[in-house]
Amino acid sequence: MSQINYDYIVQYLRVLHTQPNEILYKIEQAVATEQHTWPIIKPEVADFMETIINIHKPKNILEIGTAVGYSAILMNSQHNSKVTTIERFPVMLKQAKKNIHEAGKDNVISILEGDGENILPTLESNHYDMIFMDCAKGQYLKFLPDCIRILKIGGILVTDNVLHKGSVAKSRYLIERRQRTTHSRLREFLWIITHADYLKSSVIPIGDGVALSYKIGNPSSNQSIHDAKEGK
Numbered sequence: 112m113s114q115i116n117y118d119y120i121v122q123y124l125r126v127l128h129t130q131p132n133e134i135l136y137k138i139e140q141a142v143a144t145e146q147h148t149w150p151i152i153k154p155e156v157a158d159f160m161e162t163i164i165n166i167h168k169p170k171n172i173l174e175i176g177t178a179v180g181y182s183a184i185l186m187n188s189q190h191n192s193k194v195t196t197i198e199r200f201p202v203m204l205k206q207a208k209k210n211i212h213e214a215g216k217d218n219v220i221s222i223l224e225g226d227g228e229n230i231l232p233t234l235e236s237n238h239y240d241m242i243f244m245d246c247a248k249g250q251y252l253k254f255l256p257d258c259i260r261i262l263k264i265g266g267i268l269v270t271d272n273v274l275h276k277g278s279v280a281k282s283r284y285l286i287e288r289r290q291r292t293t294h295s296r297l298r299e300f301l302w303i304i305t306h307a308d309y310l311k312s313s314v315i316p317i318g319d320g321v322a323l324s325y326k327i328g329n330p331s332s333n334q335s336i337h338d339a340k341e342g343k
């Protein structure tokens with residue numbers, strides 16, 4: 112099974128999905144009809160993101176993983192938040208620019224072109240009210256210290272695909288050897304965000320698993336973000 116919930120539950124949640132604006136609908140249809148294999152957040156995750164943004168009303172949002180701009184447009188459409196989004200893959204960048212332009216959002220969504228690994232360290236500390244991390248899962252752990260640094264106290268970090276088709280909940284010995292590095296990195300990431308005293312997190316089993324983390328405070332100066340490791 113490639114999804115974490117029963118089929119009938121996923122189908123039902125998708126019946127509840129509300130009609131987005133024209134450009135988002137166009138992207139959803141292109142994906143649903145397999146006209147394109149663009150990676151976009153699942154409909155139930157889109158509904159969750161819209162709700163969170165309406166509650167939290169973030170002024171500045173950072174996204175890591177633009178793909179074709181679907182979630183960036185969706186996030187901006189809720190509260191007119193300024194969205195900065197990072198993408199490294201030229202094919203995605205080209206389509207994202209086209210979609211953002213078509214949505215009339217060139218002035219409110221800025222794309223940072225390149226790898227998050229190089230871009231994140233250059234971003235201002237305590238600046239973002241919300242971060243949406245939706246890039247390569249194996250990099251979440253590496254990106255976490257910068258995410259915490261640039262997120263304001265009282266800000267939220269939303270991380271997508273944290274249950275990795277459910278494999279994260281299984282013993283590593285049941286995981287194919289080539290998946291084990293991602294498995295152990297995701298487990299360590301989830302352990303840290305749920306146990307660190309500067310965050311309050313919840314893992315929500317919708318889509319491929321979404322983690323919602325609230326930044327309570329800054330890590331103390333003598334505390335490394337990677338101190339809170341599973342089993343340590």
Ligand SMILES: C[S@@+](CC[C@H](N)C(=O)[O-])C[C@H]1O[C@@H](n2cnc3c(N)ncnc32)[C@H](O)[C@@H]1O
Nearest residue numbers: 151152176178181182198199200226227246247
């Ligand atoms: C799941 S897709 C993002 C989907 C998008 N957030 C949406 O819902 O519309 C992940 C994207 O992250 C990009 N990506 C992965 N690792 C990255 C990195 N280290 N730096 C920048 N982009 C990255 C990939 O090229 C891909 O387009």
